[in-house]
Amino acid sequence: MPVFAANLTMMFNEWSFLDRFDAAAAAGFTAVEYLFPYEAPPEAIAERLARNDLQQALFNLPPGDWAAGERGIAALPGRFDQMKADVERALDYAEATGVKRLHLMAGLADPADAAATIAYRRSAAYAAERLADKGLDLVIEPINGRNMPGYFLNDFGSAERVISELGHANLKLQFDIYHRQIIHGDVTMALRRLMPIIGHIQIASVPSRHEPDGEELNYPYLFGEIDRVGYSGFVGCEYTPRGSTLDGLGWFKPFARS
Numbered sequence: 001m002p003v004f005a006a007n008l009t010m011m012f013n014e015w016s017f018l019d020r021f022d023a024a025a026a027a028g029f030t031a032v033e034y035l036f037p038y039e040a041p042p043e044a045i046a047e048r049l050a051r052n053d054l055q056q057a058l059f060n061l062p063p064g065d066w067a068a069g070e071r072g073i074a075a076l077p078g079r080f081d082q083m084k085a086d087v088e089r090a091l092d093y094a095e096a097t098g099v100k101r102l103h104l105m106a107g108l109a110d111p112a113d114a115a116a117t118i119a120y121r122r123s124a125a126y127a128a129e130r131l132a133d134k135g136l137d138l139v140i141e142p143i144n145g146r147n148m149p150g151y152f153l154n155d156f157g158s159a160e161r162v163i164s165e166l167g168h169a170n171l172k173l174q175f176d177i178y179h180r181q182i183i184h185g186d187v188t189m190a191l192r193r194l195m196p197i198i199g200h201i202q203i204a205s206v207p208s209r210h211e212p213d214g215e216e217l218n219y220p221y222l223f224g225e226i227d228r229v230g231y232s233g234f235v236g237c238e239y240t241p242r243g244s245t246l247d248g249l250g251w252f253k254p255f256a257r258s
């Protein structure tokens, strides 16, 4: 049975950030993820995790100036020193929360730009090595160009090549089923083939990015497939509820901790 992690950036927005941990646990989740923890003190997050017996599945390294439109800095030439400092900042939160994987966002850059490609590979290699020192995985995620126009890592083939060519055992793929379906489709065969390099999975309905309970994808089948391929990691629920978070959790009832 997949282990679902509530994405606290997108779900449980009826509560303040720290109270979302309590709400997710009360709804039966045993794990959480979110985009960024950096506005809350690490000790406060650690306390919520412990109080609710929750595992921290994932969060992202700092993304640059998000409010100004940046979506990561790994592929931005000239930002390497900032990226190195960001890794240390994220590691403070990793130590407090016990998370075992962090997502490195690439940033907005032309995938055909040679300088961006060099910068991205250098950043990914550095971050993977630094995280390996701490026993953590680094994950990279292809993101579809409709949700994030101009994102550097915009297809699964490129992510696979980077992982294979850099050759770090702890550099893995964040397989977001929502993005996979929009970019390429063929979700089941891709899950089967890419399983050896998958470090994290995320889900949402396609095309609306709501609860995984209808529309284009057959999630009951995919949940079975995730088990059949032997995936034992977390499945992040990275969706915006159609209405209230709790009203939308019908799909999750069979998996909830009671």
Ligand SMILES: O=C(O)C(=O)[C@@H](O)CO
Residues within 6 Å of the ligand: 035, 060, 103, 105, 141, 143, 176, 179, 202, 238
């Ligand atoms: O957008 C997604 O999909 C994610 O997983 C985010 O972490 C990237 O912003």
Ligand SMILES: [Mg+2]
Residues within 6 Å of the ligand: 141, 176, 202, 238
């Ligand atoms: Mg995602």
